[in-house]
Amino acid sequence: MTTQGVIGELKKIVGADNVLTQKEDMVTYSYDAAVLDPVVPSAAVMPENSEQLGQIVKLCSDNKLPITVRGAGTNLSGGTIPSSRASIVLLTGKLNKILEINEADMYAVVQPGVVTATLAAAVEKKGLFYPPDPGSQAVSTIGGNVAENAGGLRGLKYGVTKDYVMGVSFFDSMGEHVKSGSRTVKCATGYNLAGLMVGSEGTLGILDEITLKLIPLPKARKSMVAVYKTIDEASETVAAIISNRIVPATLELLDNFTIRAVEAYSKAGLPIDAGALLLIEVDGHPGQVAEDGLKVEELCKTLGAVDVKVAADDIERDKIWAARRSALSALAKLKPTLVLEDATVPRSKIPAMVKALQEIAIKYKIEIGTFGHAGDGNLHPTILTDKRNKEEWHRVESAIEEIFDRALALGGTLSGEHGTGLAKAPFLAKETGLSSIIFSRRLRKALDPNGILNPGKITGII
Amino acid sequence: MAGMKELANRLKELEEQLVVCIRCGMCQSVCPLFDRTRKEADVARGKLALLDGLGKNLFTDPDGVNTRLNRCLLCGSCAANCPSGVNVVEIFIKARAILAEFKGLSPAKKLIFQKMLSNPETFDQLTKWAGKFQNIFTKKDKNAQGTSCARVVSPLFGDRHFLPMSDTPFRSSSPLINTPAGKSGVKAAFFTGCIIDKLFPRIGQDVVDIFEFHGVGTYIPKGQGCCGIPALASGDMKSFEKLVEYHIELFSQEHFDYLVTACATCTSTIKKLWSSIYKGSGSKIRERVKELSSKTLDINQFLVNKVNISLSQAEDNAESGDIVTYHDPCHLKKSLGVFKEPRLLIKASGGTLVEMEGSDKCCGMGGSFNLYHYELSSEIGQIKSKNIADTNCSTVATGCPACMVQISDMLAKKNLNIKVCHPIELYAKAIRK
Ligand SMILES: Cc1cc2nc3c(=O)[nH]c(=O)nc-3n(C[C@H](O)[C@H](O)[C@H](O)COP(=O)(O)OP(=O)(O)OC[C@H]3O[C@@H](n4cnc5c(N)ncnc54)[C@H](O)[C@@H]3O)c2cc1C
Ligand code: SF4
Ligand code: SF4
Numbered sequence: 001m002t003t004q005g006v007i008g009e010l011k012k013i014v015g016a017d018n019v020l021t022q023k024e025d026m027v028t029y030s031y032d033a034a035v036l037d038p039v040v041p042s043a044a045v046m047p048e049n050s051e052q053l054g055q056i057v058k059l060c061s062d063n064k065l066p067i068t069v070r071g072a073g074t075n076l077s078g079g080t081i082p083s084s085r086a087s088i089v090l091l092t093g094k095l096n097k098i099l100e101i102n103e104a105d106m107y108a109v110v111q112p113g114v115v116t117a118t119l120a121a122a123v124e125k126k127g128l129f130y131p132p133d134p135g136s137q138a139v140s141t142i143g144g145n146v147a148e149n150a151g152g153l154r155g156l157k158y159g160v161t162k163d164y165v166m167g168v169s170f171f172d173s174m175g176e177h178v179k180s181g182s183r184t185v186k187c188a189t190g191y192n193l194a195g196l197m198v199g200s201e202g203t204l205g206i207l208d209e210i211t212l213k214l215i216p217l218p219k220a221r222k223s224m225v226a227v228y229k230t231i232d233e234a235s236e237t238v239a240a241i242i243s244n245r246i247v248p249a250t251l252e253l254l255d256n257f258t259i260r261a262v263e264a265y266s267k268a269g270l271p272i273d274a275g276a277l278l279l280i281e282v283d284g285h286p287g288q289v290a291e292d293g294l295k296v297e298e299l300c301k302t303l304g305a306v307d308v309k310v311a312a313d314d315i316e317r318d319k320i321w322a323a324r325r326s327a328l329s330a331l332a333k334l335k336p337t338l339v340l341e342d343a344t345v346p347r348s349k350i351p352a353m354v355k356a357l358q359e360i361a362i363k364y365k366i367e368i369g370t371f372g373h374a375g376d377g378n379l380h381p382t383i384l385t386d387k388r389n390k391e392e393w394h395r396v397e398s399a400i401e402e403i404f405d406r407a408l409a410l411g412g413t414l415s416g417e418h419g420t421g422l423a424k425a426p427f428l429a430k431e432t433g434l435s436s437i438i439f440s441r442r443l444r445k446a447l448d449p450n451g452i453l454n455p456g457k458i459t460g461i462i
Numbered sequence: 463m464a465g466m467k468e469l470a471n472r473l474k475e476l477e478e479q480l481v482v483c484i485r486c487g488m489c490q491s492v493c494p495l496f497d498r499t500r501k502e503a504d505v506a507r508g509k510l511a512l513l514d515g516l517g518k519n520l521f522t523d524p525d526g527v528n529t530r531l532n533r534c535l536l537c538g539s540c541a542a543n544c545p546s547g548v549n550v551v552e553i554f555i556k557a558r559a560i561l562a563e564f565k566g567l568s569p570a571k572k573l574i575f576q577k578m579l580s581n582p583e584t585f586d587q588l589t590k591w592a593g594k595f596q597n598i599f600t601k602k603d604k605n606a607q608g609t610s611c612a613r614v615v616s617p618l619f620g621d622r623h624f625l626p627m628s629d630t631p632f633r634s635s636s637p638l639i640n641t642p643a644g645k646s647g648v649k650a651a652f653f654t655g656c657i658i659d660k661l662f663p664r665i666g667q668d669v670v671d672i673f674e675f676h677g678v679g680t681y682i683p684k685g686q687g688c689c690g691i692p693a694l695a696s697g698d699m700k701s702f703e704k705l706v707e708y709h710i711e712l713f714s715q716e717h718f719d720y721l722v723t724a725c726a727t728c729t730s731t732i733k734k735l736w737s738s739i740y741k742g743s744g745s746k747i748r749e750r751v752k753e754l755s756s757k758t759l760d761i762n763q764f765l766v767n768k769v770n771i772s773l774s775q776a777e778d779n780a781e782s783g784d785i786v787t788y789h790d791p792c793h794l795k796k797s798l799g800v801f802k803e804p805r806l807l808i809k810a811s812g813g814t815l816v817e818m819e820g821s822d823k824c825c826g827m828g829g830s831f832n833l834y835h836y837e838l839s840s841e842i843g844q845i846k847s848k849n850i851a852d853t854n855c856s857t858v859a860t861g862c863p864a865c866m867v868q869i870s871d872m873l874a875k876k877n878l879n880i881k882v883c884h885p886i887e888l889y890a891k892a893i894r895k
Contacts, residue, residue, distance in 0.1 A: 024526035027520060028501075028503045046501075
């Protein structure tokens with residue numbers, strides 16, 4: 001069938017209103033949040049239920065038409081940029097129902113288009129907790145979170161998306177419905193396909209249902225800000241907190257560049273001459289929170305914090321986290337183009353990575369603001385530039401490559417949470433070696449012989 | 463289409479503002495339209511990408527982009543929430559003007575904007591006629607909102623419940639007021655705005671009474687017209703500029719400390735768009751526009767911050783008065799950051815304020831959006847009316863007469879017996895007691 005023929009069939013499956021083909025609409029599905037060149041697809045289709053989703057995959061499979069699934073399109077690695085003009089974008093916007101929240105067994109079953117924050121709020125109403133909280137949670141979808149193995153601020157204590165996926169069901173490249181995992185805490189049947197789907201970026205199957213683990217909502221929490229003259233002292237504190245066997249829920253770092261940007265933007269009263277800030281939250285049982293809070297406060301002071309401010313109430317707590325949340329906004333306002341990297345190192349190597357970033361900024365004469373999840377080694381060096389300035393953009397590209405190299409040399413990874421997509425596919429071999437990529441390609445080829453599932457992502461062209 | 467290159471060139475003027483968008487997609491979480499349709503072209507990121515594409519000559523004609531650009535409430539929710547500080551509404555308005563100029567305004571719009579709206583006298587005369595005749599076409603329902611539904615089902619009216627036009631618009635019943643500052647020590651000019659004039663003259667009267675009560679000197683010149691937002695939203699720069707110049711002249715005839723309006727949309731237009739969009743000829747006139755813009759205040763803000771109305775402890779904790787809930791007009795909260803003051807006035811009037819869910823979610827009005835996309839506008843409005851009803855209130859107050867129109871229509875559709883008013887009406891009633 002021609003692409004036009006397939007589009008006609010798509011309309012029969014989901015109704016004409018749910019199929020978009022005009023050039024203008026296609027342009028709006030040609031990009032995501034990654035700084036990469038757009039590619040315009042042939043059509044976009046919005047199924048309203050699993051049956052329609054399955055039929056669409058089958059139709060595309062029969063016609064060898066590539067599919068790129070798109071949730072909120074907020075990924076930072078180009079995972080939703082279509083592979084070519086002859087391909088369709090599958091939108092999960094209307095697959096957005098929370099199917100079940102089970103309080104007794106503490107799990108939730110959701111469709112892939114459910115927005116992360118919507119789920120978090122719904123389970124919180126029942127005294128339960130879904131911890132993964134990417135900065136984009138107000139818009140990102142659970143499908144996108146699973147497919148990118150998204151992290152967030154609470155990774156250190158609570159882990160990331162992969163730690164909450166109990167089961168999935170998906171359509172494979174032939175349009176067959178596949179199930180894996182269960183609603184039980186333990187499950188030992190079959191391959192752990194749910195695990196395989198986490199981080200698969202739409203290349204192995206298209207998720208239609210996800211079962212997520214929930215945990216009890218912590219009863220108490222305490223937040224504080226510690227101010228340091230140098231970023232080294234701040235990173236030493238991070239290491240010390242952990243080696244003292246305290247695991248804060250969040251342990252975030254802002255460097256001087258970011259502090260100044262946030263202050264200029266929000267006038268929150270941050271110390272602009274501080275070398276770094278640590279924002280820390282401990283949570284759990286009230287007794288333990290009080291004890292851990294005091295210990296952390298002492299550690300900060302012993303290791304050189306010139307000031308430690310503990311939030312007295314929820315209003316003060318919210319102020320602290322508002323400052324952290326506005327970091328990206330504040331940096332974004334400085335220059336037209338913002339490249340948000342997420343190279344991650346073992347947390348003991350944070351001081352070395354911070355130093356490397358400072359050297360890279362000087363070497364390539366670019367501006368880098370660094371903030372992020374110091375507690376789990378996942379920093380966000382954020383490069384501020386203007387893509388229209390070709391010469392500077394080249395320097396930025398070289399700097400990014402060097403950030404990757406330095407992180408790998410420290411035993412780290414190219415990406416802590418933003419995924420491989422198109423952006424990091426060319427560099428993957430540096431981290432995993434060629435044989436791992438070939439293994440992944442063979443796996444893909446076996447599961448998707450016609451190469452219709454999000455071609456080009458992760459493993460490059462098969 | 464011929465001239466696409468030239469259009470692309472004209473759009474270059476927006477480039478510096480367009481590149482600010484980092485395509486993060488965070489605007490999806492607040493766009494009332496995207497919430498209903500889930501289509502990228504309906505959210506700011508999509509529309510900005512389309513304008514970018516038009517500037518890069520991606521399209522063979524501008525119609526598709528134009529249609530999508532006009533599917534927008536101009537509510538500014540996206541801009542207020544944008545991490546990168548994209549000035550979305552200003553970009554959209556400028557783009558609409560560029561596109562309208564390129565394509566030419568439709569004859570109907572030309573008639574409305576260039577002949578009627580931009581000539582306050584003709585407009586007043588015409589609507590006076592309309593006010594007298596509409597009773598023939600509509601029947602009065604007996605509902606708390608005082609709306610009527612179209613008797614003859616006309617394609618334009620559909621099943622809208624619209625508020626009857628007043629027989630005596632405010633501007634004609636109150637031709638000129640000019641009193642000196644009293645005990646408050648300040649003098650304010652009052653910009654009436656079309657909706658208050660035509661549909662809610664009672665609010666105009668309330669403002670006059672409140673000013674008198676607090677010893678605020680009042681200046682209401684004759685012959686006021688429209689703030690220009692309908693013309694601007696349709697891309698009609700010419701009528702907009704004419705209206706701005708007209709009012710600058712009109713209000714320069716007397717000295718006053720503040721220009722006050724009771725319409726969130728007028729305030730936000732005068733305060734933000736007059737100064738940022740008006741290009742005008744001489745630098746002198748631009749200066750005067752800036753000066754008037756900076757003196758402009760919303761009535762709630764004016765009363766609380768300049769007349770210093772404050773709450774007694776008892777009023778703050780009152781739980782006895784009528785239950786009132788408050789809807790935040792986008793043009794007050796998101797555009798101007800005003801949300802505390804109207805709440806304070808409600809409490810000062812003896813009402814028991816109960817917050818609704820999503821008080822700052824758009825009501826779906828969006829000016830001409832309501833006219834051209836009534837179904838979508840109503841879908842958005844029905845979420846609002848449910849949130850209002852869920853508070854069990856007897857009254858919903860809101861600081862924008864345009865929101866009042868939409869909310870009245872939505873509540874009437876569901877036969878909900880809830881009064882719709884401006885916080886000023888509650889306050890005026892309280893001081894008259
Ligand atoms: C401002 C901002 C802050 C961010 N902060 C964080 C952060 O703190 N931590 C973090 O980890 N990430 C962060 N991100 C990145 C991004 O939000 C996450 O990767 C998120 O998980 C993407 O979700 P999405 O719904 O937008 O997915 P999309 O971008 O739409 O898709 C992402 C990938 O998932 C695939 N996919 C989507 N749905 C399905 C499905 N149903 N089946 C199979 N594959 C599917 C897509 O094909 C694509 O490859 C941030 C992004 C922004 C813009
Ligand atoms: S939130 Fe702002 S920067 Fe982000 S996509 Fe929307 S308009 Fe662009
Ligand atoms: S102005 Fe309102 S309707 Fe228009 S794109 Fe922004 S949020 Fe959506």
